[in-house]
Amino acid sequence: MDNRAHRYCVIMCGGIGSRFWPYSRAKLPKQFIDFLGTGRTLLQMSYDRICNLIPAENILIITNDRYADLVREQLPGVSEHNILLEPARRNTAPCIAWAAWHIAARDPEASMIVTPADHVITREAEFERSILEGFDFIESNDALLTLGITPVSPETGYGYIQIGEHTVGNISKVKTFTEKPDIELAKVFIATGEFFWNSGIFLWKASVIQDALRRHASDIAMVFDSAPDGTYTDEEAERGFIAEAFPGCLSISIDYSVMERAGNVYVETVTFGWNDLGTWSALYDLSPKNLDRNVTQNCNVLSYNCSGTIFAIRGEKLVVVDGLEDYIVSDADGVLLICPKAREQKIKQMVTDAKLKFGDKYE
Amino acid sequence: MDNRAHRYCVIMCGGIGSRFWPYSRAKLPKQFIDFLGTGRTLLQMSYDRICNLIPAENILIITNDRYADLVREQLPGVSEHNILLEPARRNTAPCIAWAAWHIAARDPEASMIVTPADHVITREAEFERSILEGFDFIESNDALLTLGITPVSPETGYGYIQIGEHTVGNISKVKTFTEKPDIELAKVFIATGEFFWNSGIFLWKASVIQDALRRHASDIAMVFDSAPDGTYTDEEAERGFIAEAFPGCLSISIDYSVMERAGNVYVETVTFGWNDLGTWSALYDLSPKNLDRNVTQNCNVLSYNCSGTIFAIRGEKLVVVDGLEDYIVSDADGVLLICPKAREQKIKQMVTDAKLKFGDKYE
Numbered sequence: 001m002d003n004r005a006h007r008y009c010v011i012m013c014g015g016i017g018s019r020f021w022p023y024s025r026a027k028l029p030k031q032f033i034d035f036l037g038t039g040r041t042l043l044q045m046s047y048d049r050i051c052n053l054i055p056a057e058n059i060l061i062i063t064n065d066r067y068a069d070l071v072r073e074q075l076p077g078v079s080e081h082n083i084l085l086e087p088a089r090r091n092t093a094p095c096i097a098w099a100a101w102h103i104a105a106r107d108p109e110a111s112m113i114v115t116p117a118d119h120v121i122t123r124e125a126e127f128e129r130s131i132l133e134g135f136d137f138i139e140s141n142d143a144l145l146t147l148g149i150t151p152v153s154p155e156t157g158y159g160y161i162q163i164g165e166h167t168v169g170n171i172s173k174v175k176t177f178t179e180k181p182d183i184e185l186a187k188v189f190i191a192t193g194e195f196f197w198n199s200g201i202f203l204w205k206a207s208v209i210q211d212a213l214r215r216h217a218s219d220i221a222m223v224f225d226s227a228p229d230g231t232y233t234d235e236e237a238e239r240g241f242i243a244e245a246f247p248g249c250l251s252i253s254i255d256y257s258v259m260e261r262a263g264n265v266y267v268e269t270v271t272f273g274w275n276d277l278g279t280w281s282a283l284y285d286l287s288p289k290n291l292d293r294n295v296t297q298n299c300n301v302l303s304y305n306c307s308g309t310i311f312a313i314r315g316e317k318l319v320v321v322d323g324l325e326d327y328i329v330s331d332a333d334g335v336l337l338i339c340p341k342a343r344e345q346k347i348k349q350m351v352t353d354a355k356l357k358f359g360d361k362y363e
Numbered sequence: 364m365d366n367r368a369h370r371y372c373v374i375m376c377g378g379i380g381s382r383f384w385p386y387s388r389a390k391l392p393k394q395f396i397d398f399l400g401t402g403r404t405l406l407q408m409s410y411d412r413i414c415n416l417i418p419a420e421n422i423l424i425i426t427n428d429r430y431a432d433l434v435r436e437q438l439p440g441v442s443e444h445n446i447l448l449e450p451a452r453r454n455t456a457p458c459i460a461w462a463a464w465h466i467a468a469r470d471p472e473a474s475m476i477v478t479p480a481d482h483v484i485t486r487e488a489e490f491e492r493s494i495l496e497g498f499d500f501i502e503s504n505d506a507l508l509t510l511g512i513t514p515v516s517p518e519t520g521y522g523y524i525q526i527g528e529h530t531v532g533n534i535s536k537v538k539t540f541t542e543k544p545d546i547e548l549a550k551v552f553i554a555t556g557e558f559f560w561n562s563g564i565f566l567w568k569a570s571v572i573q574d575a576l577r578r579h580a581s582d583i584a585m586v587f588d589s590a591p592d593g594t595y596t597d598e599e600a601e602r603g604f605i606a607e608a609f610p611g612c613l614s615i616s617i618d619y620s621v622m623e624r625a626g627n628v629y630v631e632t633v634t635f636g637w638n639d640l641g642t643w644s645a646l647y648d649l650s651p652k653n654l655d656r657n658v659t660q661n662c663n664v665l666s667y668n669c670s671g672t673i674f675a676i677r678g679e680k681l682v683v684v685d686g687l688e689d690y691i692v693s694d695a696d697g698v699l700l701i702c703p704k705a706r707e708q709k710i711k712q713m714v715t716d717a718k719l720k721f722g723d724k725y726e
Contacts, residue, residue, distance in 0.1 A: 022683075302717055304709070313699075318721055320385075320713050322702040323690075331699060336676075338692065338701065339685040346667070350683050354665055358681055 013117035022335035105232030122273030148196025154186035376480035385698035457612035468595030485636030511559030517549035
């Protein structure tokens with residue numbers, strides 16, 4: 001059976017990437033940046049990757065309405081009706097719910113993959129193989145499938161999925177979800193071989209995630225079930241229902257509202273060179289280094305007594321630096337950040353401080 | 364006798380201030396910057412200071428011709444004929460010689476003060492008193508007078524003048540000139556009470572420095588003595604002699620070519636709150652500090668675990684910084700410098716490296 005015509009993709013790209021502030025900003029977030037210097041932004045790379053698997057007319061982009069023009073500019077091949085514009089930020093559950101109702105209205109037999117726009121995947125052929133295995137599974141089972149990345153180190157910044165009973169191929173039942181563990185626990189997780197990183201990439205039939213939302217997140221499901229005729233059509237924007245109803249949804253993640261509560265949750269363990277680019281240190285680790293172990297993004301650097309440092313600059317600039325070890329130096333759009341990599345978890349607080357003291361334009 | 368009408372001032376402002384790179388640049392050097400945040404540039408402050416002592420029509424500005432527009436803009440009250448534009452950089456001896464010949468042609472009885480444009484003087488009334496004492500002395504003596512600053516610490520970055528036989532008031536014969544001593548020697552200098560910092564501010568009659576140049580720097584004097592009629596007049600620029608002859612002068616300082624060789628050299632010891640702003644550390648020391656002992660020039664700074672650091676930014680920018688102790692952070696015109704204050708003597712080399720590697724626009 002060829003299910004290809006019923007397969008859909010939803011690329012979520014509404015985040016603001018504040019952990020890469022000031023290089024990633026509310027007005028130009030991470031997913032819209034050519035972070036790896038390849039000539040394609042993270043969103044464009046996510047789109048290119050999925051194009052081999054899903055018919056172009058079945059690829060939907062869901063984002064905050066302030067990024068509409070960025071999406072149109074970066075993905076000119078995506079039709080206007082495949083761009084869903086959220087009128088408010090409400091985390092992943094309302095976002096995925098809207099997409100599922102929208103797709104189910106187009107095609108009651110639809111299966112779908114939901115993926116963030118801002119991850120890096122280096123082994124594309126393996127990615128394709130994994131996604132096809134996932135589709136095959138959810139098309140023959142009423143399952144909620146999440147992709148679990150085979151861990152390569154005891155990271156404390158990720159959620160972990162513990163696998164239970166083996167089902168088929170690379171797919172198992174999920175036993176537990178665990179949010180960011182401390183380093184000791186993370187080491188134990190790795191040693192057992194039972195724990196995988198939660199990628200935030202999901203596959204399911206549209207009807208199955210609708211049912212799961214009705215059961216486990218009924219307040220959200222009720223919003224989308226109550227939509228008047230014509231909502232999930234090409235006239236959706238003109239009808240105005242989403243603009244009115246979406247902001248009323250609870251802001252909650254799909255993991256917390258559905259995946260951690262439902263019974264039919266499965267994990268496919270994968271090894272396709274995944275990195276969520278969640279931290280400056282991750283970007284540093286992933287990027288090619290010069291002889292001094294420095295990484296440069298978009299700038300010329302003249303460095304003395306300086307190593308382990310990442311420079312990310314927007315606009316033409318020469319950086320001359322002496323004496324920085326393991327720092328982040330980022331200059332973009334009126335903000336210069338100089339911060340040790342070891343303290344990058346403080347950057348979110350710095351952004352808050354900057355907004356409080358100097359105004360929202362620094363978000 | 365009122366000599367005021369015969370008194371002239373020459374403000375030298377042709378330097379490029381490379382020790383403050385990138386904040387001070389070849390295209391906008393230190394003397395043209397409002398370095399103290401007072402609303403007046405160093406050149407303007409030098410001009411304001413001398414205006415109380417010298418008739419405005421007797422104040423000359425000598426600078427490199429590339430800075431002509433900056434001078435006109437910053438000192439709109441100075442007439443075009445009082446701006447001498449050097450066609451090449453040739454250190455202070457040719458610069459002062461030209462000014463002396465020019466002034467002597469206007470007024471054979473002229474006395475003159477020569478001063479750099481980029482120093483800071485905080486005690487203006489004391490400055491005026493000192494300059495008047497100096498003029499009185501050189502008008503009644505055929506003397507070359509230099510101002511010696513009473514030292515407040517054993518600086519190794521300055522030249523020192525040792526005083527000899529006391530002459531009158533605050534004026535003594537000069538015994539020796541010593542270039543930058545090491546720290547041990549500087550401490551000995553201070554302890555003796557005989558050594559003063561060489562300020563680079565001179566007073567003499569135009570005819571007396573002409574004679575001294577003829578005797579001790581005859582190759583330079585010959586150039587200016589050989590000028591055709593009309594050279595040292597309002598038609599000087601049109602006549603073209605300076606444009607042709609000046610670049611042929613030896614590049615040498617007035618200290619080395621004349622002051623260290625002549626017999627009639629005197630020093631007036633002064634205490635008018637002088638600082639040559641020769642280093643970032645000097646600027647740091649002179650500037651008001653915030654609670655973390657940081658200094659900001661022209662920017663908002665949000666700092667964490669950061670002290671003893673100076674931030675000098677051109678253009679609107681928010682700087683967010685964590686973990687810098689005793690650094691210089693300067694961003695201007697396409698260059699960002701991050702350098703420990705303790706290594707600022709390396710900045711000249713960095714500029715050279717930057718030009719070699721990335722082009723002259725970074726000078």
